[in-house]
Amino acid sequence: MDGLVEENGTSGAAGSSDSMANASSSAAAAPHVVAVTSIVQLTLPTQAPSAQVQSVIQPNQQSVIQTASNIQPVQLPKGNVILVSKPNSVIHTTQGTLQTLQIKPEPNPLGGVQGQSCSDDSCSDDESPKRKYREMLTRRPSYRKILNDLGGAEIAENRMGCKPGCENEVSLSSSLSFAPVIPAGALQTDGGLHTLAVSGTAGGGAIVQYANQDGQFYVPEDQTRKRELRLLKNREAARECRRKKKEYIKCLENRVAVLENQNKALIEELKSLKELYCQQKTE
DNA sequence: ATGAGCCTTCGTCATAGATG
């Protein structure tokens, strides 16, 4: 869904119809794409900064026919381009009368289209490019949140709920407290022992290495156990996160399929209504 | 057979955001 959205008859358009707009707005960190599966009529004002977008498919409505009162203004994010080739017809079929609509994202600083742009103050500084790039990436909403917005929360919750056999993992997470974070390289005395190094670790803990009087390094057993637990938990979390991501993508794909079918049906309905109208007119 | 290129999966790290 990142990058270019192009409407060509079966899917894609700019944000107006609410159903998919929900999905896209919940991924709102990305300023680039509002992907909506429907046909739109765009009326581009000559001077106004916003475009009028009317969708043929409206949420919770049975009829194809919409009145002009449904027109709603849509603000276009800075830097996006909309190309409209045939702005005047309400009726669009797959025989070439569909409008072309493209939204072009701003390029990602490392080359590809990432869909996430660089905020003003995150691009400054003289840090490493890798670090700067990381900072430029804005965090997207969690899949749980997105699924909630999409109304698929029940599925997510059911899957996320504790299944038989997962109790161990849950109990692992309880009552773990990590050693306080000490600045890397700090030298502390601890009886006859010297802290030689402190390295930061995922989750905010710290691994402290000690040396005994022979100069041999060792890590206290407690620390290694805590680290192992932390890694185990994070491993599980990463698996779960990937599972949710797949589920989310599947959910979006299903949605696309449903909307495409709906779109087809509506086009058919429109066609037959048109024919009926022409028939009555000639009689 | 094999080396290159691509893709997928997994573990880990860093960190934003949530929680108590």
Add this chain to the structure above:
DNA sequence: CATCTATGACGAAGGCTCAT
């Protein structure tokens, strides 16, 4: 505010395909 959780990024490993 300290701690925990969720998730993006990254690199390694393994599998697959294709040209040689």
